[in-house]
Amino acid sequence: MRIDRTTLRAAFSRFLTGVTVVTTRTATGEPVGFTANSFSSVSLNPPMLLVCPGNHLSNFHVFRDATQFGVSILAEGQEAVSNLFASRAADRFANCDWEEAGGMPLIAGRAAGFVCTTSSVVAAGDHIVLIGQVSHFDDAARPGLGYGPDGYFSQAKERKAEAADAAATRASVLLEDGARIYLTDQGQLPMVPVERGQSPLSALEAGLVARHVRADLSVVYAIYDEADSRRHIVFRGRTKGTQPGLQAHEIATLDAAGVKNTAVRPLLERFQQEHRTQSFGLYVGDAEAGDVLPVQGRD
Ligand SMILES: Cc1cc2nc3c(=O)[nH]c(=O)nc-3n(C[C@H](O)[C@H](O)[C@H](O)COP(=O)(O)O)c2cc1C
Structure with missing residues (x-):
């Protein structure tokens, strides 16, 4: 040889x-x-x-x-x-x-x-x-x-990456500042992996704090299973002023169709519509199909 x-x-x-x-x-x-x-x-x-x-x-x-x-x-x-x-x-x-x-x-x-x-x-x-x-x-x-x-x-890095990869759930946020919404440079919602046993809300809070992003998280906006069968929970949240690593977009004029993630695109389109009427629903389903449930206001 x-x-x-x-x-x-x-x-x-x-x-x-x-x-x-x-x-x-x-x-x-x-x-x-x-x-x-x-x-x-x-x-x-x-x-x-x-x-x-x-x-x-x-x-x-x-x-x-x-x-x-x-x-x-x-x-x-x-x-x-x-x-x-x-x-x-x-x-x-x-x-x-x-x-x-x-x-x-x-x-x-x-x-x-x-x-x-x-x-x-x-x-x-x-x-x-x-x-x-x-x-x-x-x-x-x-x-x-x-x-x-x-x-x-x-x-250590591989283990962390594996753990993030193996995370069954992801949590992200529709981060609003009045008439504006914050997206990452890639046009995505700020997102964190939720490790097993962790609460999605506290994982998201901790993830945002680690990125020095200020956010007051409020209601759940969508719960859906992605194509890779991972659950994605989207919260709404409020913030004020410039946030590191994020870009502000006017909600009314945001080009949702330009967002790469096919599951996030319809979510943003719905959010734009609902933001106009200030009447928000809760989406439950998967990346393709699901129901928008009316959210009851407090008495
Ligand atoms: C990860 C790695 C492992 C290496 N292992 C060896 C080795 O076992 N034996 C060896 O002679 N050179 C090895 N080298 C190459 C030498 O470190 C390299 O040629 C070095 O520049 C030699 O020093 P010099 O500039 O004094 O010749 C390795 C290089 C790397 C990046």
């Missing part, structure tokens, strides 16, 4: 890894380091780990000949540090926070750090396998930064 370098690299990248910065000092004491995902734990007793420096590294000989080296496992949010130590920048240590620990330079804010005494160096093609015995380690118990075929990933 003819092995192509690019496709082989892609196949290797299916193995999801963390990201480390491997460090040591030159003979004159200068700290040097590079980004590596070839890290692996090797042995608990004695404690050993490995990394694979490539012969392309500008400081390859320094790592090959080092008697001691450090490994900082980067934490979530340290993408810039990873990029810095994977770049051609000469002044890497001047551009990041680092500290001396166990006799080696380690990256500050790391998820975990190790200092090793080199126990063996194995030649392996265009890389070497640098095996070290751990003489010092620390563990900040922060989640590590992930790396895969699509670049960096973060467990």
Whole structure:
């Protein structure tokens, strides 16, 4: 089989890894380091780990000949540090926070750090396998930064996105300021995912507060199931003045037909009509069909 370098690299990248910065000092004491995902734990007793420096590294000989080296496992949010130590920048240590620990330079804010005494160096093609015995380690118990075929990933971010995606309900608001309504830059209603067990009203309130949007939420305007079977609850709400991330539109002249979301479009058209007569109903149904129920005024 003819092995192509690019496709082989892609196949290797299916193995999801963390990201480390491997460090040591030159003979004159200068700290040097590079980004590596070839890290692996090797042995608990004695404690050993490995990394694979490539012969392309500008400081390859320094790592090959080092008697001691450090490994900082980067934490979530340290993408810039990873990029810095994977770049051609000469002044890497001047551009990041680092500290001396166990006799080696380690990256500050790391998820975990190790200092090793080199126990063996194995030649392996265009890389070497640098095996070290751990003489010092620390563990900040922060989640590590992930790396895969699509670049960096973060467990916390993915979990949050998944939770939002899995949310069964979404809540949004028809946010009025007199004769005007506020929509997002994309012409959508301000919307938040409602996690399981959360009240749609408090989820929406919290979501708006997080976006620094002031809103006094009042009645429910529509409850419908979307095509992906998620429930959408639309509230009415009042506000005053400019709101961050939102655009004010005159309700009377708003081009509801230009709204992309096909479920929101008829809702806005109905709202425009009802706003004219100031007689509002409650829509219950799905994105295609449903009933507008009259809302009883208070006696
Ligand atoms: C996520 C990631 C992982 C990397 N892993 C390794 C590795 O394990 N071994 C290696 O030699 N280079 C690895 N590199 C490449 C080096 O970090 C990169 O070539 C760096 O610029 C080398 O430093 P230099 O400029 O001093 O040569 C990796 C780069 C990235 C972005």
